Amino acid sequence: MAVLICCSNVNLIKPRLLSSPHHHKYKQRHLIRTCRNLVRLDTGTGFQFSLHNNNNNRRRPLPPKSSSSSSSSSVNGYGSNIEQYYGSEQRVEREEGVELNERIRRFIEFLPSILPGGDWWSFSDEADIKILAKPVTMWRALTRMWHLVAQDRWVIFAAFTALIVAALSEIAVPHFLTASIFSAQTATVAVFHRNVRLLVALCVVAGICSGIRGCCFGIANMILVKRMRETLYSALLLQDISFFDNETVGDLTSRLGSDCQQVSRVIGNDLNLILRNVLQGTGALIYLIILSWKLGSFTLLICTTLAAVMLIYGQYQKKAAKLTQEFTASANEVAQETFSLMRTVRIYGTEKVELGRYKLWLEKLANISLRQSAAYGFWNLSFNTLYHSTQVIAVLVGGTSILAGHITAEQLTKFILYSEWLIYSTWWVGDNLSSLMQSIGASEKQLKGRCILTPHCEFEASVVSKLSIKDLEDNVLIQCFLVDTADILQYLGLKLQRLMGHIEFVNVAFYYPSREMVPVLRHVNISVHPGEVLAIVGLSGSGKSTIVNLLLRLYEPTNGQFRGLEKHDLELCFVEVEVYSKLILIDGFSLGELDIKWLRERIGYVGQEPKLFHMDISSNIRYGCTRDITQEDVEWAAKQAYAHEFISSLPNGYKTIVDDDLLSGGQKQRIAIARAILRDPAILILDEATSALDAESEHNVKGVLRAVRSESMAKRTVIVIAHRLSTIQAADRIVVMDGGQVVEMGSHRELLHQDGLYARLNRRQADAVA
Numbered sequence: 001m002a003v004l005i006c007c008s009n010v011n012l013i014k015p016r017l018l019s020s021p022h023h024h025k026y027k028q029r030h031l032i033r034t035c036r037n038l039v040r041l042d043t044g045t046g047f048q049f050s051l052h053n054n055n056n057n058r059r060r061p062l063p064p065k066s067s068s069s070s071s072s073s074s075v076n077g078y079g080s081n082i083e084q085y086y087g088s089e090q091r092v093e094r095e096e097g098v099e100l101n102e103r104i105r106r107f108i109e110f111l112p113s114i115l116p117g118g119d120w121w122s123f124s125d126e127a128d129i130k131i132l133a134k135p136v137t138m139w140r141a142l143t144r145m146w147h148l149v150a151q152d153r154w155v156i157f158a159a160f161t162a163l164i165v166a167a168l169s170e171i172a173v174p175h176f177l178t179a180s181i182f183s184a185q186t187a188t189v190a191v192f193h194r195n196v197r198l199l200v201a202l203c204v205v206a207g208i209c210s211g212i213r214g215c216c217f218g219i220a221n222m223i224l225v226k227r228m229r230e231t232l233y234s235a236l237l238l239q240d241i242s243f244f245d246n247e248t249v250g251d252l253t254s255r256l257g258s259d260c261q262q263v264s265r266v267i268g269n270d271l272n273l274i275l276r277n278v279l280q281g282t283g284a285l286i287y288l289i290i291l292s293w294k295l296g297s298f299t300l301l302i303c304t305t306l307a308a309v310m311l312i313y314g315q316y317q318k319k320a321a322k323l324t325q326e327f328t329a330s331a332n333e334v335a336q337e338t339f340s341l342m343r344t345v346r347i348y349g350t351e352k353v354e355l356g357r358y359k360l361w362l363e364k365l366a367n368i369s370l371r372q373s374a375a376y377g378f379w380n381l382s383f384n385t386l387y388h389s390t391q392v393i394a395v396l397v398g399g400t401s402i403l404a405g406h407i408t409a410e411q412l413t414k415f416i417l418y419s420e421w422l423i424y425s426t427w428w429v430g431d432n433l434s435s436l437m438q439s440i441g442a443s444e445k446q447l448k449g450r451c452i453l454t455p456h457c458e459f460e461a462s463v464v465s466k467l468s469i470k471d472l473e474d475n476v477l478i479q480c481f482l483v484d485t486a487d488i489l490q491y492l493g494l495k496l497q498r499l500m501g502h503i504e505f506v507n508v509a510f511y512y513p514s515r516e517m518v519p520v521l522r523h524v525n526i527s528v529h530p531g532e533v534l535a536i537v538g539l540s541g542s543g544k545s546t547i548v549n550l551l552l553r554l555y556e557p558t559n560g561q562f563r564g565l566e567k568h569d570l571e572l573c574f575v576e577v578e579v580y581s582k583l584i585l586i587d588g589f590s591l592g593e594l595d596i597k598w599l600r601e602r603i604g605y606v607g608q609e610p611k612l613f614h615m616d617i618s619s620n621i622r623y624g625c626t627r628d629i630t631q632e633d634v635e636w637a638a639k640q641a642y643a644h645e646f647i648s649s650l651p652n653g654y655k656t657i658v659d660d661d662l663l664s665g666g667q668k669q670r671i672a673i674a675r676a677i678l679r680d681p682a683i684l685i686l687d688e689a690t691s692a693l694d695a696e697s698e699h700n701v702k703g704v705l706r707a708v709r710s711e712s713m714a715k716r717t718v719i720v721i722a723h724r725l726s727t728i729q730a731a732d733r734i735v736v737m738d739g740g741q742v743v744e745m746g747s748h749r750e751l752l753h754q755d756g757l758y759a760r761l762n763r764r765q766a767d768a769v770a
């Protein structure tokens with residue numbers, strides 16, 4: 001069918017092109033090709049897509065086959081996918097020769113795969129994503145959701161009470177309806193009036209209770225989404241920094257957004273309808289069996305078959321939902337990345353490439369959706385067939401029974417009404433169960449521990465107590481640490497009376513968790529005295545910023561770290577903590593022993609590319625400062641950072657709302673420096689912090705940064721990373737890094753005298769200036 005659409009589309013367009021007064025050959029070819037591309041994109045998500053799947057070795061390669069190749073050779077649509085995108089133009093040239101009969105032949109070959117159980121239904125091509133979490137069982141998901149709404153149980157209880165009353169009232173309606181009609185026919189007025197009164201009462205009760213039910217489930221829904229987002233967001237904020245090396249912003253925001261929304265449907269919609277229909281279906285079945293066990297058994301048999309189909313369908317939908325969730329997140333990620341790098345995209349003219357990357361995920365999504373729709377079609381087909389069989393059987397068996405005088409016409413009417421009710425209830429349960437499966441599929445990431453909190457995260461009593469071991473069952477390390485929360489908090493929470501700023505790195509080794517095979521630091525031994533200015537220099541990628549990352553405890557040294565622990569290794573685990581935490585010391589205390597929040601409050605950090613929040617300048621300067629600060633303090637810090645002048649010239653001064661794009665690199669650095677000065681830190685880290693400043697500003701700012709602290713009147717310890725060697729000549733000591741190791745250490749003069757790497761770098765820079 002898709003082939004026919006494809007051909008008819010092209011034929012529709014061709015004559016119009018030929019009749020155009022301005023046509024010329026190139027335009028025609030180009031437009032026809034564009035149309036074919038469009039047609040192929042449309043159909044590529046469905047039938048044609050699958051044709052390729054089944055004919056990989058044929059002449060026409062499969063565009064979205066990238067679903068399997070993309071994971072290995074490309075990252076989110078780049079690499080082989082770009083090649084595919086550009087390659088598609090050339091393919092069109094080759095494919096122009098593909099004849100109609102060839103397409104028909106492929107279509108015929110393709111047909112068997114769409115039969116139930118055929119290859120086409122399999123998601124294996126799309127399942128190139130990594131689903132880290134083990135599947136969440138329905139029971140587990142529901143228990144977790146129950147815990148999330150536990151504080152507001154009254155809503156759930158009210159909702160369920162209303163649901164039960166409404167369901168029972170509704171199920172009694174057909175009985176009294178039939179009874180009223182037949183009592184009117186047999187002219188028993190009193191019975192007729194009684195039946196009608198009961199009917200009206202039932203309708204009123206059912207109406208009121210349905211309203212209460214809908215409202216309460218809606219509230220429960222809202223509570224669930226809110227709690228789920230809160231919990232997920234707070235868990236994400238506390239993740240180890242390496243977690244963010246592996247996750248993308250698009251993926252995480254998608255989890256918080258649409259995925260949470262989908263999960264919330266469980267209580268607000270799916271459970272509500274499932275319970276209602278289970279109640280009504282059970283009621284109808286009991287009634288049917290009482291009426292006629294023979295007819296009741298037939299209906300039960302049909303409903304059981306329907307339930308079996310429904311189960312298979314539900315599982316299929318669950319898998320589809322998981323993939324849809326992944327692909328949506330990937331599509332969002334591409335879009336987010338493109339929008340955030342819009343200037344680069346525009347300058348390099350890669351709009352088409354980006355569109356191609358985005359389309360790739362859309363095609364995958366459409367492909368899943370197509371199969372979901374087809375599966376839904378099969379489900380409806382089964383339902384309709386079985387539903388009508390019930391009616392035929394009821395008329396056949398019931399009619400024969402009436403003729404034989406075993407049942408009355410009233411009983412048969414009731415029977416038909418209740419068997420319809422039963423089968424519709426079964427259908428509803430099936431439909432909502434599949435929707436429930438989808439929601440649970442979407443919930444796996446939310447409910448299951450991708451939580452990889454490590455002991456190095458900022459544990460706070462409230463957070464730790466909220467986490468259950470169940471949440472983190474994949475993470476043995478955490479289980480070990482959660483055994484005695486009080487101990488850990490005590491262990492992790494040392495606050496010194498005063499921070500002197502003595503820093504020691506003792507034989508530190510490190511690799512990034514995302515690249516375990518690449519050692520970044522090896523045997524690093526550095527000691528920084530209180531009040532000393534230490535500069536770190538070296539070639540790009542030599543590990544300078546990594547040292548700072550370790551000092552800020554964003555990562556942990558990897559020598560002495562515990563890996564692959566079993567649950568019973570608890571004791572060993574604590575011993576290991578002892579060992580590895582002695583690798584980095586502050587004032588003689590291991591970094592692991594100190595309260596990390598307390599420590600970070602006393603460290604000022606200015607990075608090479610400071611990021612600003614979308615808020616006013618004043619708030620940006622105050623950001624993260626725990627002291628009481630006045631506007632005068634903010635302005636004082638800005639003056640120290642030579643930022644006051646440019647801030648004052650902005651239309652709203654310190655109240656000007658900024659974000660990352662509105663200010664120059666140098667201006668952002670000045671604001672970040674003002675932020676650091678305002679904290680009056682005992683340890684100051686400058687990682688290429690003044691690289692965007694002009695020489696004069698840099699000189700002035702450096703003087704301020706090295707000045708004594710206003711609070712204690714003691715000198716602060718300063719660690720400066722710089723590429724411009726002229727700016728660090730005055731440092732007390734200079735550490736030279738190469739390939740993750742400290743290769744030289746000394747003052748500027750001493751290092752020049754050594755005539756090693758530092759002297760060479762110095763000469764190169766002097767030559768470059770000359």
Ligand SMILES: Nc1ncnc2c1ncn2[C@@H]1O[C@H](COP(=O)(O)OP(=O)(O)OP(=O)(O)O)[C@@H](O)[C@H]1O
Binds near residue numbers: 543547
């Ligand atoms: N988050 C990360 N995940 C994996 N590898 C990383 C990460 N950050 C840095 N690296 C790698 O670690 C090595 C050292 O990086 P680092 O940023 O410490 O170097 P650097 O000396 O500060 O470089 P530069 O002077 O260019 O800033 C590099 O090879 C880099 O690719």
